[in-house]
Structures are given as structure tokens and as C-alpha cells.
Amino acid sequence: MTATAAPTAAPFRFFDVQVARTRRLGPSMVRITFTGERLDELVSGGRDQRFKLFLPQAHQAAPVFADTGDGWYTAWRAQDPTERPIMRSYTIREQRPDPSEFDVDFALHGADDPAAAASGGPASRWAVGARAGDRLTVLAPAVEDNGGVDFRPPPGTDWILLTGDETALPAIAGILSWLSPGTVAKVWIEVGHESDRQALPTFADAEVNWLVRDPAAAGQGAPVLDALRAADLPAGTPYAWIAGEAGGVKAVRRHLVGERGFDRRAVKFTGYWRRGATEEDLIAELTAAAAAAGRE
Ligand SMILES: Cc1cc2nc3c(=O)[nH]c(=O)nc-3n(C[C@H](O)[C@H](O)[C@H](O)COP(=O)(O)OP(=O)(O)OC[C@H]3O[C@@H](n4cnc5c(N)ncnc54)[C@H](O)[C@@H]3O)c2cc1C
Structure with a gap:
């Protein structure tokens, strides 16, 4: 899992976005198109461009941040876990100008099996119920050549x-x-x-x-x-x-x-x-490993 324990902010930036529309792609996937102010400043590098999604808690209308400046990660971790936004990693499926919008395709794990519905996580459950106007925050790239693109075949690849x-x-x-x-x-x-x-x-x-x-x-x-x-x-x-x-x-x-x-x-x-682990579990593991490495 490459959920980074402390994702860097630059060249990434926070954007407040809202759902423009949703489209079911099949039994297990829904495409959600996001729009928002300043989205012309979001620049996807294409390919497997990753970004962070911040969901509101079930009792909130929009994600509540203590701080979205450079120290956001420390501030986010210090927030009450029942109040702070739920952070998840996703991929920009496609970005379009005029109007500025981008698509994210969500896998709906558990959503097509009522018996397993409780096993879907917050992001999957949010995506199933998403409606136009729903608000989220994303931490997304502001420059095309950014560290959130991993697919980089070297010269000489056949x-x-x-x-x-x-x-x-x-x-x-x-x-x-x-x-x-x-x-x-x-x-x-x-x-x-x-x-x-x-x-x-x-x-x-x-x-x-x-x-x-x-x-x-x-x-x-x-x-x-x-x-x-x-x-x-x-x-x-x-x-x-x-x-x-x-x-x-x-x-x-x-x-x-x-x-x-x-x-x-x-x-x-x-x-x-990872089967059986939420993204919080994976981030906690990475944070503990980073702390242990720092003590050595
Ligand atoms: C760089 C990166 C890019 C990603 N891009 C996308 C993307 O574009 N679209 C997308 O749908 N996902 C993507 N993911 C995967 C997504 O972040 C995880 O599936 C995430 O765990 C979903 O969050 P959740 O809140 O629904 O579930 P969590 O709360 O994180 O997990 C709850 C439970 O569900 C299980 N679970 C999580 N995902 C699945 C799954 N797909 N199938 C079955 N069980 C699962 C977990 O093991 C756990 O037991 C990406 C992940 C990374 C690291």
C-alpha cells in the first residue's frame, strides 16, 4: 500500500469540490464527476494520477478541517477522529476543461451484495449515495509533472x-x-x-x-x-x-x-x-514504521 503517512502538499493543493453528476458504470462501479471553483488550477498528470479525497463524517454536510495550510497533516491527525474528514486515495480517471471538471470511478465493494453491505467502507458507501451538490475536499496536483504519477516506463521499453x-x-x-x-x-x-x-x-x-x-x-x-x-x-x-x-x-x-x-x-x-484493513489501518502502520525508523 502506498498511502503515504504524510502526503506532501506541494505540488498538491486543496480544492473544495462538489458532485456535478453521477453515472453507474456497472454493478460494481460508479463514475462521479466533480466540479468546483478554481478547478482550472488542478492539473492532472494523466495515467495513474493519484490524489486524496476527504469525505465529511456522516453527521456533516462538508468536510471540517482544522487547517488546510502546509501543516494540514499534523492538524488533521490531531483532530477528533469522529470530526475530522475521512481521507482516502483515488485516481483521476479523466479531467476536462470548459467547464472544469474531473471524473473519479469508485469501486462499490459490498454494495452489490446486500448481505455484505456493512463491509463496504465510508468511501464506497459515500459513492453509492452521492448526489449532485454533495461537497468534498480533495488534495490534488497543481502541476502536470508531480509525484502522484507512478506509470513511468523507461526509455528502451519494448x-x-x-x-x-x-x-x-x-x-x-x-x-x-x-x-x-x-x-x-x-x-x-x-x-x-x-x-x-x-x-x-x-x-x-x-x-x-x-x-x-x-x-x-x-x-x-x-x-x-x-x-x-x-x-x-x-x-x-x-x-x-x-x-x-x-x-x-x-x-x-x-x-x-x-x-x-x-x-x-x-x-x-x-x-x-488490503483485505481486512481500512485506509486508517494502513496509515497507522506506516506512521508507526516511520516513527520506529526515526528511533533507530
Ligand atoms: C494510489 C491509489 C489509487 C486508488 N484509486 C482508486 C480508484 O480510482 N477507484 C477505487 O475504487 N479505488 C481506488 N483505490 C482504492 C481505495 O482507496 C480503497 O479501496 C479504499 O480502501 C476504499 O475506501 P473505503 O472507505 O471504501 O474502505 P475502507 O474503509 O478503506 O475499508 C473497509 C473494508 O473494505 C475492504 N476494501 C477496501 N477496498 C475494497 C475493494 N475494492 N474490494 C473489496 N474490499 C475492499 C478493506 O479491506 C476493509 O476491510 C486507490 C488506492 C490507492 C492507494
Whole structure:
């Protein structure tokens, strides 16, 4: 998981945004389009551009911050956890000018299964119920070349490998739309339902493999790893980008580096979520690890 314990503010900036409209993309995904003042100053680097979303608590109409200046992270941590905004990591799926707006695609974990609805987290639950006018705050890039873009294939790359689940689908879509014409790309995407598949426009020479989870496997299967093991991969120098559930991401990375001989520097891997852990749990782990490292 790369939720940073203390995300840097520059070249990121806070923007107050509101929901312009929502569109259900399939059983497991909803696209929320945000608008707001000064959004012309938000500059996405495209590809897998990450940003931080701050949700109001259930009893609030808008996120309540003690401070959104340079010391925001310390102030946010010091706030009462029942009052401070809920912080989550997401991807800018697409940004458009005139009018200035951007889309975020939310995976609705638990939302399509009433029995599991309680297992969805605050962000997923917020997205299910989002309505035009709902207010949020985001910490988003103000310059195109920013540290929130990880997909950076080095010169000399012959082909691209992408894998992910629904949470990584917005980033994979952004990467595919960014690739140069003719770039060879092999893509594996795990989704919950056949109708979660999306059109993924690209000029690349991309082969997209959709892997629909078996509901009976309930988090036990490893569809991407199984498909990769069986795949014939192209010759030449690869660059891999892997995201999704942290355990699955590690297993795919291990396969590519250990069994396929990929150069570990050419494998960008990111746990976008971890089974059984909220983003608060992951941030707490990172904060504790940073404090322990500081004591050594
Ligand atoms: C850089 C980055 C970019 C991301 N971009 C996107 C994006 O564009 N769209 C998107 O939907 N997600 C994205 N994610 C993942 C998202 O931040 C997590 O899924 C997050 O945990 C959702 O918050 P929540 O409040 O719904 O659940 P939390 O409160 O964080 O977690 C509650 C419970 O739900 C489980 N859980 C969390 N996510 C899932 C899931 N997808 N499926 C099943 N169980 C889950 C957790 O393990 C936990 O048990 C991204 C993550 C990172 C690090």
C-alpha cells in the first residue's frame, strides 16, 4: 500500500469540490464527476494520477478541517477522529476543461451484495449515495509533472504489462489512453461481473483480458496470477505496472520477477487496498514504521 503517512502538499493543493453528476458504470462501479471553483488550477498528470479525497463524517454536510495550510497533516491527525474528514486515495480517471471538471470511478465493494453491505467502507458507501451538490475536499496536483504519477516506463521499453482489479481500472484506462500509437500492451483486469467490463479507448496495440471473479471463491482465488502463469508473453524488454489488492499484487510481482525474470526496477507495484484493513489501518502502520525508523 502506498498511502503515504504524510502526503506532501506541494505540488498538491486543496480544492473544495462538489458532485456535478453521477453515472453507474456497472454493478460494481460508479463514475462521479466533480466540479468546483478554481478547478482550472488542478492539473492532472494523466495515467495513474493519484490524489486524496476527504469525505465529511456522516453527521456533516462538508468536510471540517482544522487547517488546510502546509501543516494540514499534523492538524488533521490531531483532530477528533469522529470530526475530522475521512481521507482516502483515488485516481483521476479523466479531467476536462470548459467547464472544469474531473471524473473519479469508485469501486462499490459490498454494495452489490446486500448481505455484505456493512463491509463496504465510508468511501464506497459515500459513492453509492452521492448526489449532485454533495461537497468534498480533495488534495490534488497543481502541476502536470508531480509525484502522484507512478506509470513511468523507461526509455528502451519494448512492451507494457498491466494488471489490476476494479480499483486499478481507472488507472489502467488512463494509462491505455496515454500510450503512444502501436505500443504493445498486455492487460489483465479482474472484475466482479461480466457487465463491469468497460470500453478502454487506446491507440496502443493492446490486448485486454477481462477476468470475472467466481462469486463462490469469495476472495480466495487469484485470477490474475493464474492467467499470467498460463500466458505467452512477448519477447523484448517489458515494463510492468501492477495494482489492486495488496496480497495479489505481491504475488504477481513475485511471479514476474522470480519466474519470468523481469528486472525488479521495471515492475511498478502498488497495493491499492488490503483485505481486512481500512485506509486508517494502513496509515497507522506506516506512521508507526516511520516513527520506529526515526528511533533507530
Ligand atoms: C494510489 C491509489 C489509487 C486508488 N484509486 C482508486 C480508484 O480510482 N477507484 C477505487 O475504487 N479505488 C481506488 N483505490 C482504492 C481505495 O482507496 C480503497 O479501496 C479504499 O480502501 C476504499 O475506501 P473505503 O472507505 O471504501 O474502505 P475502507 O474503509 O478503506 O475499508 C473497509 C473494508 O473494505 C475492504 N476494501 C477496501 N477496498 C475494497 C475493494 N475494492 N474490494 C473489496 N474490499 C475492499 C478493506 O479491506 C476493509 O476491510 C486507490 C488506492 C490507492 C492507494
